[in-house]
Each structure stands twice: as structure tokens, then as C-alpha cells.
Amino acid sequence: MTQFAIGESDFLLDGRPFRILSGALHYFRVHPDQWADRIEKARLMGLNTIETYVPWNAHSPHPGTFDTSGMLDLERFLREVADAGLYAIVRPGPYICAEWDNGGLPAWLFREPGMGVRRYEPKFMAAVRDYLRNVLGIVRSLQVDQGGPVLLVQVENEYGAFGDDQTYLKAVADIIRDAGITVPLVTVDQPVDAMLVAGGLDGVLRTGSFGSRAAERLATLRKHQPSGPLMCMEFWDGWFDHWGGRHHTTSVAETAAELDALLAAGASVNIYMVHGGTNFGLTSGANDKGVYRPTVTSYDYDAPLDEAGNPTGKFHAFREVISRYAPVPDVVPASGTAAPETSAALGSPVRLLADPSGWGAWSAHEAMPTLEILDVRLALFQASIDVDGPALLTVEEVRDRAYVFLDGDPVGVLDRERHDRALMLPRGRGRLEILVEDQGRVNYGRRIGEPKGLIGPVRLGSAELTGWSACAIDLDDLPHLLDGRTPDAPGVGPTAWRAGFEVAEPADHFLSTVAWGKGIAWVNGFCLGRYSRRGPQETLYVPGPVLRPGRNELVVLELEVTVEPVAHFVARPSLGPLEL
Structure with missing residues (x-):
């Protein structure tokens, strides 16, 4: 079987130096029927590895559960990575950040008084142990030395930015090893002295997270790790958005130049993100550094593949940079086409305050x-x-x-x-x-x-x-709320609306929300996520696989007021202004 190891200055694949050229692609942010497309396009950009986080709270929404169905089928995702001829990196946390709700930690953990948060506390560690055993039970047989694609597994995530409990970090690493993980383990922190000290573990490879000043950041990382390969585990090629803020983008030329500097230094890289995807449902997180800022539904991230998986200018620029250091495939994926445009009236309103008994x-x-x-x-x-x-x-x-x-x-x-x-x-x-x-x-x-x-x-x-x-x-059941209900007259307060619309062939759509207030939308029972008149995001991405030929159903829960009770599907996404 293939062997993967950490050498004096390089990763070693069957004893030979190997540079990881990876891209982050979160299976839980992409419809599973689109995984293969996104993975293949990452390969065509010149990558040899796909990295993903694992969201504990999505897999375990309730104590004692571990769901791997649909968008949570980690095994299927990793096998599709392998089928494309690529390797994989798995980052199971237990904390992942990722602009994901609660950083991936289940809310039910904290119903019990005294529950620890990312520290060596018995109740927290017991829950972490159960979770990691479930995840790593999937990963174990998919490691590269077992014939699978997984090269690396990460311990926690940017822990140096949160705490310095080395007992906790070591316990997480021990749980991972005890679960049968034999490939190398890594940690990741921003290349700041204090963070690398607090978040690193002796015997575990330290990696960095940054998006600029590559030579300087790698030098800091090397100071804390005299030997072993250098790796940027999160090369930030874009950024995320908050409701009420602007849409973030980064310069294609400047980001490509930073990637070039990183590769010229001989480092391995994981591009965060190669494809961001979408915070479907109610999965987006928030920041609070004195002011609370919730994250938008789109996780486009200004990545090389946009929210709908289409190559951007950054894709082509990164591909050209990678070609200077490694072979890239001859095939270049085609650009996306305009989405179908149609409109449908929102009808049959059901008002919460008119009769809340059935909600x-x-x-x-x-x-x-x-x-x-x-x-x-x-x-x-x-x-x-x-x-x-x-x-x-x-x-x-x-x-x-x-x-x-x-x-x-x-x-x-x-x-x-x-x-x-x-x-x-x-x-x-x-x-x-x-x-x-x-x-x-x-x-x-x-x-x-x-x-x-x-x-x-x-x-x-x-x-x-x-x-x-x-x-x-129960928001999961809300699309069925209108079944058999007598419609109400439009009026004050939260209102559920329904619209039927026709689709000739299933294809990606973009639902405009500019005439609506604030709420949540579903198509055929699949929750697209939140919308808000505050922007910057003005469309919701509708993956083609959730549609069916013929009649489809849109349900909208409007918490405030709509200017126009009509659903408009538009040709292209609108993620908002770049300046405010």
C-alpha cells in the first residue's frame, strides 16, 4: 500500500518528495450530485488534493445521533475524490470555525451547565470522543495506507487563537490516533508566535493560515518548526460576507502573485476555498467582536469556482501559476451559461398571528x-x-x-x-x-x-x-404548513407563501429576493437559506438537482413584509456591492 510520511523538508509519498496542491471544498455546502463536478474542476485547475472540514453539529443535530445521509455522506465524498485521482485532507475539529453555525459545535452540548468549550473538561471530552470515533470510523479505511485518498488529518482548528490547554489538544490527538488514524496529523494556526506556541503540539506538524506576505509568514512558521515540510493549510483567496455589509472580493492579480510566492518557496498549499458553495438551511454562523454580525447564505468566497461551480478569472490565474510548478491537465472547463428566467406569483398566504396553533x-x-x-x-x-x-x-x-x-x-x-x-x-x-x-x-x-x-x-x-x-x-416541516390550510388575507406579521413554477430541464437557478424583506426560502422542501433586504446578497442559489422537470414548488417564510409577492428567477447571481 501507498505510504505517506513527513520528511526532513518534504512530504514523502512512497519515499519521494510530494508537494500537496490542495483546495478546500466542503461536501456539506454542495449538493451531493454536484460533488463530482466540483472535484473534477479542481483537478483541472492543477490540484492534486481536496480538503474538507467535518461539521459535528450537522452530523449530530441531537445527542446520540450521527447522520451521514444526503449532503452529509462523507464516505461517498471521499470516494468521489479518490475516483477523480486526487488525495484528501480531513479536518474533523471538533471545532472548525468555517463561518459555520457555532463553529461546528452542537448547540445541545451547552444545555448542560458547566459543559466545557474547547478545553479538557470531562463532559466535553466524552462528547468529543464519541463524535471523533464516528467520523474517524469512516476515515480510517480511506487513509492512503489503506488504499484510500486521505493523506492528513487535522487536530482541532486554529486553537492558538482561542486557548492554550495543551492537555486538551493532546487528548484530541490521542483520540484520533486511538481511532486508528495512521497518516500524519497536523495543526493549523495563524503564523503569530503566541498562536503557534499555544495551538501547536510536539510531534504534530504545524501548518499556517494566511493570505498574504507568504515569505514572512513561512519564516515565522519555520522558526517554530526547524524541520518538516512548510504548508499553508489555509491560503485565503477571498473572504466571506455579513448581512448589512459589503460583498468581499480580492484582486486576482495580487492573490495569484501570493500563491506564486508561496509555491516558489517550496511550500505545500491548501487554497481556502477552491469552491465555497452555500450555507444552505440555517447553517451560517456569525461574528461578535463587540457588534454581532451574522454571515450571509452564500459562501461564494470569491473563490476560483463561484457559488454555482463556474470557473472565474481567479481559476485561470491560479491554474497558470500552478503550471509553473506542476503539470496541469490540458482540458479547461467551460464557463457557465445564463440560468433560466421565470416568474411566479406568491399565493395562499398563511399568517402566523392569524392562527398560531398549527405552527x-x-x-x-x-x-x-x-x-x-x-x-x-x-x-x-x-x-x-x-x-x-x-x-x-x-x-x-x-x-x-x-x-x-x-x-x-x-x-x-x-x-x-x-x-x-x-x-x-x-x-x-x-x-x-x-x-x-x-x-x-x-x-x-x-x-x-x-x-x-x-x-x-x-x-x-x-x-x-x-x-x-x-x-x-419546526422550520423543517414548514413547507408542509400550507397543506390543507385555508389561506389568510395578507396582513401583519410573519407569513408563509407558496408559488408553483415550471422547469423544462433541471438546471441551476437564481432566486431574486430584492423585493422581499427578511426570511427563509425552500424549493421542493430543500431549504435554500436565509435572505434579507439588508444585503449584500440579493439572490439565493438553487442547485439544479433539487429541481424536477415540470412543476416545482417554492415556499417562502417572510418575517417582515414583501414589496411584491412575486418570485423572480433571474439569469445570474447578485452578491451585492463591493463598497458601501
């Missing part, structure tokens, strides 16, 4: 529960209030957005980004309803694992408001 399971609570307790991302809370005159409604912290209604009339919105904590109700008597939305859990820094919802006592004046009824809205 999910109801439960009674003395105090306001968190969304983790309800195990949902969206919930409606009701309480009766009875005080004199106008009343001040206050909370300790909003995570992340709360729509407030009194007797069915909108009163206002409490928004985490604005640090809202209080709202004046026009009167103190009536039926108070609050729709609370989780807009994405923080994926980087100290706020990983925090609960969602209205945090701390909810007060009316100086008194805590108690006696809540909570509706846990």
Missing part, C-alpha cells in the same frame, strides 16, 4: 425559555399583561432578533446588532406576542456556545414577566 408544538413556561431548551431556531412566545398605562418592556440581551406584537399589532423590533434592550409598549394590557429569531450562532471567539433567545429576565416595568406559552416552530 409548531406549544409548551408552558413560568420564565422565558431559551431557544436551546425548545430545540428550535425560531419561536413565538405569548403572555398576558395587565398593568396601568404604557409599559416598558426590557430584557438583559437579545439573541438575535425579536418582533414584538400587542393584540396582533406590531410594536417594534429588538435587534442584537443595535444592542437593543428595551421597547415601550403603548399600553400595559393585552396579549403580548414576541417572535424570536436565531440569526446564526457565533463561530469564532469567546461567545461560542452561548444560548439564544431573550436572555435574562423579561421585565414589564420593574417586575419579571412570567406565565409564557411558547410555540417551537
Whole structure:
């Protein structure tokens, strides 16, 4: 069998120097029927390896589960990498960052008081051990020395930016080894002295993450690792976007020049990303460094392959750079064509506040529960209030957005980004309803694992408001909500809409959201993700494999208001302005 090892200055494949030319491609951000296409295009760019994270929370949405169906079929993905003649790198975390909800850590972990976060704490380590055994049970037989494609497995992820618990890091490495992983292990950190010290492990290859000043960054990495191959495990060729911000791109010429400098230095590379894909469903994360910023649905990342898998100018520039150091295939993939354009009216509205009884399971609570307790991302809370005159409604912290209604009339919105904590109700008597939305859990820094919802006592004046009824809205089941329901007249509050549209042949589509407010969309039951009038993203990507010849169904949950209740499918994506 093939042997892969770390040599004095190079990776060694069957004893011969081997340079890893890798690209990041996350199987969980791409429809599985499109994996082979994206992998093949990466090969045509000149890459010999595909790297992927593994998202714990996607595979294990509930304790004791490990789902590998559909978009989570890691084994199928790795076998498709091998079928293309490429190698693979697996980065299972347990923490991955990746602009992914909670950095990949399951929310259910933190329902138990005292649960550790990325540290050597018994309850956390027990959960990590179970998770890694599940993942590595798949990876073990797919290692290169077992006839599979996997060359490297990573321990944790940029740990030096978070902590310095060497006992924890070593325990994670030991779990990986004990699970039968025999290929070399690596860590990754930004090439900063303190991070490389805190996040590295003796006996495990250190790699770097950066997108510029390659010679300087490699020199820092070499200072901390006198021997072994140099590798940039995350060569940042683009960036991600936040709702309300601008769309990020990077210069093709400058990024290609940095890649050239990295390869000229003899280093191996993993291009982050070769194809970004999409944060389908409610999987996008958020950042909070004093101000909360949720990540958009598109993970285009300004990568060599765009969100729909089409080669960009960066693809051709990177391919030319790689050709200076390694052979590249003669074939060049074709550019994408315009998507079909069509429109369909949104009809049969069902309003949440008109009859909330059928929107999910109801439960009674003395105090306001968190969304983790309800195990949902969206919930409606009701309480009766009875005080004199106008009343001040206050909370300790909003995570992340709360729509407030009194007797069915909108009163206002409490928004985490604005640090809202209080709202004046026009009167103190009536039926108070609050729709609370989780807009994405923080994926980087100290706020990983925090609960969602209205945090701390909810007060009316100086008194805590108690006696809540909570509706846990099942968003997975929401496309079926309209089945058999009598449509409501359009009106105030969150509304579910349905539209039918015809497709001659399944092909990628782009759904325009510019005339809508804020919400979530599904096509044929497949959740495309969130949209928002704040932008920058103005279209949602619809993968061709989720469509079928003939009639298809779009369902939209609009949390605010639409200017035009019509669905427009447009020719090309619009990811927003580059400047604000």
C-alpha cells in the first residue's frame, strides 16, 4: 500500500518528495450530485488534493445521533475524490470555525451547565470522543495506507487563537490516533508566535493560515518548526460576507502573485476555498467582536469556482501559476451559461398571528425559555399583561432578533446588532406576542456556545414577566404548513407563501429576493437559506438537482413584509456591492 510520511523538508509519498496542491471544498455546502463536478474542476485547475472540514453539529443535530445521509455522506465524498485521482485532507475539529453555525459545535452540548468549550473538561471530552470515533470510523479505511485518498488529518482548528490547554489538544490527538488514524496529523494556526506556541503540539506538524506576505509568514512558521515540510493549510483567496455589509472580493492579480510566492518557496498549499458553495438551511454562523454580525447564505468566497461551480478569472490565474510548478491537465472547463428566467406569483398566504396553533408544538413556561431548551431556531412566545398605562418592556440581551406584537399589532423590533434592550409598549394590557429569531450562532471567539433567545429576565416595568406559552416552530416541516390550510388575507406579521413554477430541464437557478424583506426560502422542501433586504446578497442559489422537470414548488417564510409577492428567477447571481 501507498505510504505517506513527513520528511526532513518534504512530504514523502512512497519515499519521494510530494508537494500537496490542495483546495478546500466542503461536501456539506454542495449538493451531493454536484460533488463530482466540483472535484473534477479542481483537478483541472492543477490540484492534486481536496480538503474538507467535518461539521459535528450537522452530523449530530441531537445527542446520540450521527447522520451521514444526503449532503452529509462523507464516505461517498471521499470516494468521489479518490475516483477523480486526487488525495484528501480531513479536518474533523471538533471545532472548525468555517463561518459555520457555532463553529461546528452542537448547540445541545451547552444545555448542560458547566459543559466545557474547547478545553479538557470531562463532559466535553466524552462528547468529543464519541463524535471523533464516528467520523474517524469512516476515515480510517480511506487513509492512503489503506488504499484510500486521505493523506492528513487535522487536530482541532486554529486553537492558538482561542486557548492554550495543551492537555486538551493532546487528548484530541490521542483520540484520533486511538481511532486508528495512521497518516500524519497536523495543526493549523495563524503564523503569530503566541498562536503557534499555544495551538501547536510536539510531534504534530504545524501548518499556517494566511493570505498574504507568504515569505514572512513561512519564516515565522519555520522558526517554530526547524524541520518538516512548510504548508499553508489555509491560503485565503477571498473572504466571506455579513448581512448589512459589503460583498468581499480580492484582486486576482495580487492573490495569484501570493500563491506564486508561496509555491516558489517550496511550500505545500491548501487554497481556502477552491469552491465555497452555500450555507444552505440555517447553517451560517456569525461574528461578535463587540457588534454581532451574522454571515450571509452564500459562501461564494470569491473563490476560483463561484457559488454555482463556474470557473472565474481567479481559476485561470491560479491554474497558470500552478503550471509553473506542476503539470496541469490540458482540458479547461467551460464557463457557465445564463440560468433560466421565470416568474411566479406568491399565493395562499398563511399568517402566523392569524392562527398560531398549527405552527409548531406549544409548551408552558413560568420564565422565558431559551431557544436551546425548545430545540428550535425560531419561536413565538405569548403572555398576558395587565398593568396601568404604557409599559416598558426590557430584557438583559437579545439573541438575535425579536418582533414584538400587542393584540396582533406590531410594536417594534429588538435587534442584537443595535444592542437593543428595551421597547415601550403603548399600553400595559393585552396579549403580548414576541417572535424570536436565531440569526446564526457565533463561530469564532469567546461567545461560542452561548444560548439564544431573550436572555435574562423579561421585565414589564420593574417586575419579571412570567406565565409564557411558547410555540417551537419546526422550520423543517414548514413547507408542509400550507397543506390543507385555508389561506389568510395578507396582513401583519410573519407569513408563509407558496408559488408553483415550471422547469423544462433541471438546471441551476437564481432566486431574486430584492423585493422581499427578511426570511427563509425552500424549493421542493430543500431549504435554500436565509435572505434579507439588508444585503449584500440579493439572490439565493438553487442547485439544479433539487429541481424536477415540470412543476416545482417554492415556499417562502417572510418575517417582515414583501414589496411584491412575486418570485423572480433571474439569469445570474447578485452578491451585492463591493463598497458601501
